[in-house]
Amino acid sequence: MNRVCNPISADLEYGTQQKRFRLRNLKEHIAEGLLLLCAFLAVLSLLIIATYIFYSGVPIFGKVGFKEIVFGMTWKPLEDMFGIFPMIAASLLATIGAVAFGATVGLMTAVFLAELAPLWLSKVIRPAIELLAGIPSVVYGFFGLIVIVPLIDKYFGGGGNSLLAAIIILGVMILPTIVSISETSLRSVPIEYKEGSLALGASQLQTIFKVSIPAARSGIAAGIILGMGRAIGETMAVILVIGNTPQLPGSLLDRARTLTSNIAIEMSYAQGLHQEALFATGVVLFVFIMILNIVLTTIFRKAGEEK
Amino acid sequence: MKNVLRNNSKTGLTVVLLVVILMGTFLFAACENTATNEETTSLSGKVMIVGSTSVQPLAEELADEFNKQHPDLRIDIQGVGSTAGVKSVNDGTCDIGTASRALKSEEESWGLTETVIAMDGIAVIVNPANKVQDLQNEDVLKIFTGEINNWKDLGGEDKEIIVVSREAGSGTRGAFEELMKLEKKEGDKTVSLVVDNALIAEGNGAVLANVAGKESAIGYMSLGMVDESKVKKANINGVEATVQNIQNQSYPIARPFLMLTKGEPTQETKAFLDFILSNEGQEVVAKDYIPVN
Amino acid sequence: MKQRRIKEIIQKSFIWLCTFITVAALAWIVIYIIANGFEHLNLDFIFSEYKGGKNGILPMILSTVYVAFLSVIIATPIGIGAALYLVEYAKPGKLLYLVRFATETLAGIPSIIYGLFGFIFFVTILKFSFSLLSGALTLSIMVLPTVIRTTEEALKCVPVSYREGSLALGATKFQTIRGVVLPSAIPGILTAVILSIGRIVGETAAVYLTAGMVTRFPDSIMDSGRTLSVHLYVLAKEGISFEEAFATATILIITVALINLATNKAAGRLKRRYEP
Numbered sequence: 001m002n003r004v005c006n007p008i009s010a011d012l013e014y015g016t017q018q019k020r021f022r023l024r025n026l027k028e029h030i031a032e033g034l035l036l037l038c039a040f041l042a043v044l045s046l047l048i049i050a051t052y053i054f055y056s057g058v059p060i061f062g063k064v065g066f067k068e069i070v071f072g073m074t075w076k077p078l079e080d081m082f083g084i085f086p087m088i089a090a091s092l093l094a095t096i097g098a099v100a101f102g103a104t105v106g107l108m109t110a111v112f113l114a115e116l117a118p119l120w121l122s123k124v125i126r127p128a129i130e131l132l133a134g135i136p137s138v139v140y141g142f143f144g145l146i147v148i149v150p151l152i153d154k155y156f157g158g159g160g161n162s163l164l165a166a167i168i169i170l171g172v173m174i175l176p177t178i179v180s181i182s183e184t185s186l187r188s189v190p191i192e193y194k195e196g197s198l199a200l201g202a203s204q205l206q207t208i209f210k211v212s213i214p215a216a217r218s219g220i221a222a223g224i225i226l227g228m229g230r231a232i233g234e235t236m237a238v239i240l241v242i243g244n245t246p247q248l249p250g251s252l253l254d255r256a257r258t259l260t261s262n263i264a265i266e267m268s269y270a271q272g273l274h275q276e277a278l279f280a281t282g283v284v285l286f287v288f289i290m291i292l293n294i295v296l297t298t299i300f301r302k303a304g305e306e307k
Numbered sequence: 308m309k310n311v312l313r314n315n316s317k318t319g320l321t322v323v324l325l326v327v328i329l330m331g332t333f334l335f336a337a338c339e340n341t342a343t344n345e346e347t348t349s350l351s352g353k354v355m356i357v358g359s360t361s362v363q364p365l366a367e368e369l370a371d372e373f374n375k376q377h378p379d380l381r382i383d384i385q386g387v388g389s390t391a392g393v394k395s396v397n398d399g400t401c402d403i404g405t406a407s408r409a410l411k412s413e414e415e416s417w418g419l420t421e422t423v424i425a426m427d428g429i430a431v432i433v434n435p436a437n438k439v440q441d442l443q444n445e446d447v448l449k450i451f452t453g454e455i456n457n458w459k460d461l462g463g464e465d466k467e468i469i470v471v472s473r474e475a476g477s478g479t480r481g482a483f484e485e486l487m488k489l490e491k492k493e494g495d496k497t498v499s500l501v502v503d504n505a506l507i508a509e510g511n512g513a514v515l516a517n518v519a520g521k522e523s524a525i526g527y528m529s530l531g532m533v534d535e536s537k538v539k540k541a542n543i544n545g546v547e548a549t550v551q552n553i554q555n556q557s558y559p560i561a562r563p564f565l566m567l568t569k570g571e572p573t574q575e576t577k578a579f580l581d582f583i584l585s586n587e588g589q590e591v592v593a594k595d596y597i598p599v600n
Numbered sequence: 601m602k603q604r605r606i607k608e609i610i611q612k613s614f615i616w617l618c619t620f621i622t623v624a625a626l627a628w629i630v631i632y633i634i635a636n637g638f639e640h641l642n643l644d645f646i647f648s649e650y651k652g653g654k655n656g657i658l659p660m661i662l663s664t665v666y667v668a669f670l671s672v673i674i675a676t677p678i679g680i681g682a683a684l685y686l687v688e689y690a691k692p693g694k695l696l697y698l699v700r701f702a703t704e705t706l707a708g709i710p711s712i713i714y715g716l717f718g719f720i721f722f723v724t725i726l727k728f729s730f731s732l733l734s735g736a737l738t739l740s741i742m743v744l745p746t747v748i749r750t751t752e753e754a755l756k757c758v759p760v761s762y763r764e765g766s767l768a769l770g771a772t773k774f775q776t777i778r779g780v781v782l783p784s785a786i787p788g789i790l791t792a793v794i795l796s797i798g799r800i801v802g803e804t805a806a807v808y809l810t811a812g813m814v815t816r817f818p819d820s821i822m823d824s825g826r827t828l829s830v831h832l833y834v835l836a837k838e839g840i841s842f843e844e845a846f847a848t849a850t851i852l853i854i855t856v857a858l859i860n861l862a863t864n865k866a867a868g869r870l871k872r873r874y875e876p
């Protein structure tokens with residue numbers, strides 16, 4: 001810190017003033033230290049969470065074997081069979097399905113809101129989408145259980161609890177995330193780009209698809225990845241509609257169990273190795289989320305560099 | 308500027324209102340507590356009960372009844388599952404653990420005190436629209452192992468059977484598998500034989516809801532919780548699942564409801580257990596379950 | 601030219617269709633639930649206890665309020681502090697990157713993992729057992745990234761000239777922050793708090809593994825309690841009463857709508873303040 005030291009004012013007051021300066025300095029340091037501590041608490045929480053999840057979930061990989069768990073096909077925890085491959089597959093399939101739906105519909109909705117919609121209409125739709133974002137996931141799950149599952153049962157048979165039901169519910173759940181982030185990044189495309197394109201004789205839609213969307217691609221990608229994270233991590237909505245059968249789904253109408261529902265359903269019953277296996281499920285989920293997050297940070301950093 | 312001010316005071320008002328409402332609810336809760344405090348005549352304190360979701364509704368009713376005599380005793384009931392109940396009473400994280408199945412040999416070695424508070428049947432349930440209602444023991448076995456997978460084999464419609472089972476570790480599932488011989492010994496392990504593609508429902512109610520909602524579904528659940536306006540009980544070997552038939556042992560699938568304690572129970576815990584075993588307590592049990600005396 | 605027109609029409613109708621799907625999905629969910637929940641919604645349902653045939657939800661509302669209140673009290677000061685450090689003090693470098701990475705990751709962790717963590721750390725190791733405290737501590741970590749991010753945005757909105765003015769008058773950095781920056785950012789901080797409340801109210805997986813699901817009035821923060829979302833989950837999975845489930849879901853949706861309204865109001869205030 002730059003000390004204020006004036007050789008001329010060497011009068012009697014000098015001592016007290018220095019004291020005051022020092023006190024002030026001290027206060028500043030304490031404040032900065034406290035704020036640093038707060039910031040560091042976030043890092044610390046992450047560390048503790050990761051440590052405890054890994055500490056509880058990793059040992060079983062040594063006891064049972066990495067291959068037996070991650071690529072094992074049979075989940076019969078009471079009989080010491082801890083294969084979670086069916087759950088990994090179900091989580092990925094549900095996420096891919098949901099993102100395929102959510103990204104298409106969401107991006108188009110964002111285009112509509114950012115480029116085509118009259119002001120009054122976007123003023124109605126945007127708060128509606130915000131409401132969609134805030135609805136608790138268990139409400140989505142309940143809706144799926146009461147409406148979607150019987151509908152699937154009626155038209156396709158098989159009971160209705162299925163991968164398809166989970167995809168529909170998750171797809172709708174991630175829409176708001178994708179819409180709002182894509183819309184923001186579409187809006188931040190410089191107006192000159194669009195004007196240039198239009199001046200060259202391109203139509204409005206050509207401009208959207210050839211200029212605006214490519215220019216906003218990193219924001220759109222970020223929205224999609226955030227949506228993916230939400231889909232893969234969703235628990236309660238999925239439990240209520242997917243049927244929770246720990247078996248590799250052969251079709252969209254098959255019952256399945258995701259990583260998250262595996263944890264939530266059996267956690268309260270589990271003990272010993274079984275509990276460790278559930279933490280191991282958590283570890284796998286954690287790794288997936290970390291990968292998504294690293295991809296996300298890379299995209300953001302790239303976007304930053306481009307600008 | 309005027310506009311801004313007005314708007315500000317408006318939001319300010321909303322905030323104040325919100326705060327008042329919040330305070331109100333807090334006060335309300337506080338008032339209620341003090342109100343009950345004044346009536347104190349006897350037991351107070353807290354009894355923590357953790358365990359089976361099947362035992363939970365019965366335990367709640369018993370606690371309600373007991374609270375009429377001892378309004379100041381707090382009885383908290385946490386329905387998390389039989390295995391967790393046994394484990395937490397052993398850990399000392401609760402006063403009473405509950406289980407809806409007999410203890411396993413490993414758990415028996417922990418030295419817990421068992422109190423059988425009631426017996427409960429496990430009913431096999433089907434959708435009301437299902438024509439099949441009479442099942443033999445072997446039919447149930449074959450359905451749940453997947454050997455029979457279409458209702459037409461049992462005289463019903465040509466529809467694939469949807470087996471609804473419970474999550475691994477559930478007391479109801481454990482008892483059902485044990486009683487129906489749906490498990491086999493492989494070395495020192497007991498392996499469940501329930502068909503792999505069974506729909507797994509978490510909780511008795513979820514089984515009920517699934518069977519009620521799907522015409523071709525079959526499931527099993529605590530007899531005391533069956534809602535006959537939504538599902539149909541199947542007769543096993545021609546015997547209906549009723550309290551009488553379990554008492555005269557003609558209905559084969561019944562299991563005990565256990566309350567477990569470790570070491571010397573507290574005064575409150577003991578009083579509650581004594582109440583359950585008293586005539587009054589067993590009257591509450593008899594409403595939906597089978598009393599033990 | 602004609603071909604191009606047809607293509608444009610198809611593209612345009614596709615965009616309209618997608619928007620329609622989004623809006624229709626929302627309308628379907630909200631209207632279906634509210635239409636079914638409204639008939640069961642009455643004062644008796646909202647303001648009675650959950651026992652003796654009257655399956656009221658007052659205890660769940662109270663537990664939700666307690667948990668939300670506690671989590672916000674824990675998370676807000678820490679979150680504001682962290683945001684202040686990131687915006688006002690931190691220089692670009694490893695530390696800043698680390699904190700950023702941590703908050704981003706925390707934001708991405710699924711709630712079930714928070715639940716697992718809370719269950720093993722607060723419930724089991726720290727022996728808080730299933731309690732409102734365990735739930736609130738778990739949730740406060742969960743909403744921390746929201747608080748930090750939203751506060752950061754608000755702090756960045758405070759014009760540099762404000763800070764310069766204060767510093768030029770001889771105030772120290774911290775005095776400037778306390779006296780000038782923070783007060784100007786209050787609407788933004790309010791937004792952060794409201795957003796966190798929204799997330800807490802909607803959370804199920806993390807609360808259900810940490811706060812438990814006792815349906816009584818909590819006497820203290822060491823008691824277990826069931827929040828509204830957990831209640832809806834239990835009603836749905838136990839199939840106890842779909843009418844109650846619809847009514848509870850309706851209350852949740854109304855709460856969320858109110859929270860969104862409040863957020864927009866707070867954000868609007870922030871905007872008005874810096875736009876002439």
